[in-house]
Amino acid sequence: MITATAAEIISVGTELLLGDIINTDAAYLSRALAMLGISVYRQSVVGDNRERILSELDSAFSRCDTVFLTGGLGPTCDDITRECTAEYFGLSLLFNDEAMEHIRQYMADLGRITVTENNRRQAMVPEGADVFINSAGTAPGLAVHGIGRDGREKLAILMPGPPSEFERMAEEHVIPYLSRRSGKVLVSRNIHMYGIGESSAETLLRDFMDQENPTVAPYCDPGEVRIRVTAAAATEEEAEAMCQRTVDEIKLTDAGRYVYAVLDRVIPGKGTAAARVLVEELKEHGLTVAFAESCTGGLASKLVSDVAGSSAVLCGSAVTYAVSSKKAVLGVSDETIRELGVYSEECAREMAEGARRLYSADIAVSVTGVAGPGDDGDTPCGHVCIGVASERGVRSVAVEFGRKRSRDTIRTLAAGRMIHEALDEARLLK
């Protein structure tokens, strides 16, 4: 049996070569494999073309023993990844009852009764392959075992291309499968930091980064730093204890004060870490939050509502883009706008108080500023004021996110800061 330490990823799909879709699968898989201690040396993209898929398989298997193929498992005649992999290893395709039963059931749930000949093709499995049932679609995943031209055992893992199917299958089947094969249990912890740059975090934690087990590696999320600690051990308990020791050591360094959460997993598409932590802690303490947004245009609220179950704690957000709305909806005073302007801390404070009142929220966080492009009169692009209101009173802060930054980046950083301010306030209130 192969225990993978190195792998390559081949993504199959003409729509990737046309640039119509972005290859998020390769990034997701690479990240998951890095966590399992498997190095990805190469990713490639080829079209739905028999010669090119076969030649790519041959070249990948000349360099390593494990190759992941994503895409090309659909029901149409373009989809030939399964057939090409079987052909490469000289394996027959056999009809698989379990896969067919799943396809039938999945389509029945969608209200489609007619199972076509094309769907039957998706139930054809290379002999000896392990089958991964697809809980978000019809095409099963496959672990195909063969012998390479170098006489070595080879493993091709085939996964569906659509990210929703791909990610479910990675989580439910492929990662556990690889981890079983490795005979090791891998446990990770993510240390989330806010208020420190990636290079400063790296400098402070350099010694940890040289460790071999657990490994310690920095990642850059928008406006944040994440340190991933991964331990490999014979049992889960042992790996967890190793992780915990390193996490505790890191918290005792000078970087420790920037840590706002330690989470087991980063879950793509389930909301940012900060939004998830905010929703969780507000729930725990029975608190609610509202926002008042100008330059972020609703992004802070959108980020919190990305988290399933946020309706228990998120009252809402008053997006007041127009000056008149700041007055009419949030009750910002004419005088403040006239004397200090909309890009003032006072305006942010009045917006936060207005939102707290309007939504009867425990905590309200506001934002007003210039997201660009370009300065607005005397106020430089990137100048943002944030207000926070709660029963503790009202406070504000002015931040310069930088004139060279794009509109999109400034808005993302401002919304991130708002969520962190809400989290800080919740911790002060509890």
Place this chain on the structure above:
Amino acid sequence: MITATAAEIISVGTELLLGDIINTDAAYLSRALAMLGISVYRQSVVGDNRERILSELDSAFSRCDTVFLTGGLGPTCDDITRECTAEYFGLSLLFNDEAMEHIRQYMADLGRITVTENNRRQAMVPEGADVFINSAGTAPGLAVHGIGRDGREKLAILMPGPPSEFERMAEEHVIPYLSRRSGKVLVSRNIHMYGIGESSAETLLRDFMDQENPTVAPYCDPGEVRIRVTAAAATEEEAEAMCQRTVDEIKLTDAGRYVYAVLDRVIPGKGTAAARVLVEELKEHGLTVAFAESCTGGLASKLVSDVAGSSAVLCGSAVTYAVSSKKAVLGVSDETIRELGVYSEECAREMAEGARRLYSADIAVSVTGVAGPGDDGDTPCGHVCIGVASERGVRSVAVEFGRKRSRDTIRTLAAGRMIHEALDEARLLK
């Protein structure tokens, strides 16, 4: 001189192999090249490693004459794409004054005076290469000319990896450069459609898709279909006239009634096409819009405010996630909530009216529904009601986006529909 018809893309960067960043550059470039009539047969990703970059270059140049390399042009010693390309062709690296002057100026604008030895490395250029100044960073792009092992003329185009620098350089330099070399002028028009699926659009427009010049190709944006028409001709006028003829013909087909806009360009990061068209038309007619959002959590407003200059027409959005906020902020009646529930068309209508009143907007569009995960009691996941209020009165519609769809997808589709409802209303009002 090579006139490219086929090309490969090599993305260089260990962070891509670790899955820390997603390869958006390859998708962007592939799309741009498709528009220029250049087919991309393969994309690959390799780490910042001399042997692997050289071997990848060799294998790519064995299949085609034009290769794009993205990434690895930074100032640190990891960044070796420039050196490897020069080595591959046996070219010396020469110090380039123009590039250095730009680097010095760019850093001075950022407030950094000290130009390090590493920055000087970025001004080293393989002999005979064309230099593309980077208006969003320091590393220049390069068009490096060499001879391949097959004795043929080869062209390697090197571009910086960070998407903001990459996309600016593609627009400002690389696409015009390729288009000059091809001796042809390419003009594209994007026909944006809403309310029709991709496969229906393809069926209705099949004959057009077989055309050779202009080419007609469908693309799938979230919830929408875009048909790109690209004409190649000796002059811009000629190419424009050819495009226009095909656009007019397509508008006369049965697919024509789904067309809501024909735009010159798709601009990444500047807002969706529908949001851009909405902002433009509202401005033109002196109208304003507000939203009332429940399940979208602020996304509709965020999408409109992605468009620079939207502050002239977007009053804001009342995000009322909690039931109590629907009543307190928007004045939805107790009776409606008790008798018909929050997921009712009546609730959507009252929300729209409330938002129109609160923001004094010409048009208000509301949404309430279940984004999931899972049903909420008797209301299935994906059930969404949208309300529209203006001086024409108030109307509503209930849409089922499908139970199998993810929370993220349902929210995206719902926000898209809201923007289209606002656009329809603006056109009825004008």
